[in-house]
Amino acid sequence: MTNSYHKMKIKTSLTLRYLVLTAILVIGVFVILEELLYPEDGYDMLSILNVRLLAVWLISFVALLSISYYMARIVLKPVTRIIRQVDKITASNLSERLEIENKNDEIGELAMTFNDTLDRLEKSFKAQEMFLSNVSHELRTPMSALIAELELSLHKDRSNEDYKMVVERALNDARNIERLSNGIMDLAKTEIQEDRISKSIIRLDEILLDAITIITKANKDYNIDLQFDEDSDDDTFVTIKGNEYLIRTAFVNLLENGCKFSPDHKSSVIITFRQSKVAISFEDSGIGISPTDIEKIFEPFYRGKNGDTYKGNGIGLALVDRIVRLHSGTIHVDSKEGKGTTFTLEFNHI
Numbered sequence: 550m551t552n553s554y555h556k557m558k559i560k561t562s563l564t565l566r567y568l569v570l571t572a573i574l575v576i577g578v579f580v581i582l583e584e585l586l587y588p589e590d591g592y593d594m595l596s597i598l599n600v601r602l603l604a605v606w607l608i609s610f611v612a613l614l615s616i617s618y619y620m621a622r623i624v625l626k627p628v629t630r631i632i633r634q635v636d637k638i639t640a641s642n643l644s645e646r647l648e649i650e651n652k653n654d655e656i657g658e659l660a661m662t663f664n665d666t667l668d669r670l671e672k673s674f675k676a677q678e679m680f681l682s683n684v685s686h687e688l689r690t691p692m693s694a695l696i697a698e699l700e701l702s703l704h705k706d707r708s709n710e711d712y713k714m715v716v717e718r719a720l721n722d723a724r725n726i727e728r729l730s731n732g733i734m735d736l737a738k739t740e741i742q743e744d745r746i747s748k749s750i751i752r753l754d755e756i757l758l759d760a761i762t763i764i765t766k767a768n769k770d771y772n773i774d775l776q777f778d779e780d781s782d783d784d785t786f787v788t789i790k791g792n793e794y795l796i797r798t799a800f801v802n803l804l805e806n807g808c809k810f811s812p813d814h815k816s817s818v819i820i821t822f823r824q825s826k827v828a829i830s831f832e833d834s835g836i837g838i839s840p841t842d843i844e845k846i847f848e849p850f851y852r853g854k855n856g857d858t859y860k861g862n863g864i865g866l867a868l869v870d871r872i873v874r875l876h877s878g879t880i881h882v883d884s885k886e887g888k889g890t891t892f893t894l895e896f897n898h899i
């Protein structure tokens with residue numbers, strides 16, 4: 550209803566425009582010709598008192614109206630076709646695209662731009678769907694395990710030892726759920742625009758030390774070595790403008806992975822200064838990542854084939870990647886299966 554009303558409105562306004570334009574043109578040509586051909590006969594083209602002339606004017610007006618309407622229809626035809634196609638596209642069939650008849654005219658360009666927008670929308674819709682189904686899957690598994698465990702323990706009376714074991718396992722599942730929901734919350738935080746996260750002047754070496762303490766406290770067998778590539782008295786080399794919480798989260802994830810995916814649970818961090826940049830390399834001599842996995846490890850919930858035997862949920866690196874991008878930094882990974890992995894982050898220091 551509204552669409553056909555709008556189409557009608559556009560058609561009428563175009564018709565009127567063409568009518569005015571053609572009328573001005575025709576009258577102009579008539580008047581000029583008349584003046585040139587019969588300068589002295591006193592025959593006044595604009596006199597409406599002349600009945601014969603009035604008839605000619607009326608016929609011309611109807612002819613002009615028809616021509617203008619016809620021209621408006623021709624011009625609007627491809628637009629109407631596009632409107633009809635766009636009308637059919639909804640959230641449930643975002644894979645539909647507009648037909649492009651001529652890539653070189655304005656209508657073709659409009660259709661191509663619209664198709665590009667649809668590409669982006671479809672991609673983001675799919676990513677959101679995938680994210681939601683991953684979240685619910687990841688949450689459901691430890692939740693179901695937790696409930697089953699507790700239900701089973703209530704079936705009959707058990708010894709204190711048995712109850713202790715059940716509580717320990719339940720606590721472990723609850724911790725996994727907590728880790729996962731924290732990861733999801735952090736991921737959601739990084740979704741916000743760069744200019745909306747609060748940033749302050751922070752020292753990367755201090756945050757690294759914090760992160761190392763967090764990891765080694767939680768995992769007594771993890772060992773992390775912090776090195777500076779060269780000595781410098783200038784603190785600005787390790788100082789950036791950033792969000793302390795997010796940067797620490799990124800460091801914790803990289804350090805934890807380094808130790809987790811290494812049989813000796815050892816990793817090292819090296820800070821290097823370059824002209825306007827500071828680089829932090831997280832190195833381990835662990836199991837490494839296969840070339841096919843490397844392309845996908847930054848996708849949310851992706852776990853490499855090497856991840857099967859190690860605990861995790863595939864959120865860590867997606868989070869690191871977003872945090873680095875929010876700080877206009879870069880991330881580079883270099884890995885050899887069986888030899889080890891190095892993740893290098895680079896930021897502009899102040």
Ligand code: ADP
Pocket residue numbers: 802806807810833835836837838842846851852853854855856860861862863864865866867890
């Ligand atoms: P998670 O560690 O929970 O599996 P991440 O997002 O942190 O999830 O990592 C994604 C995948 O990248 C891991 O499953 C693993 O296959 C691979 N990976 C990340 N860091 C390393 C590393 N230091 N060594 C080997 N593989 C790694």
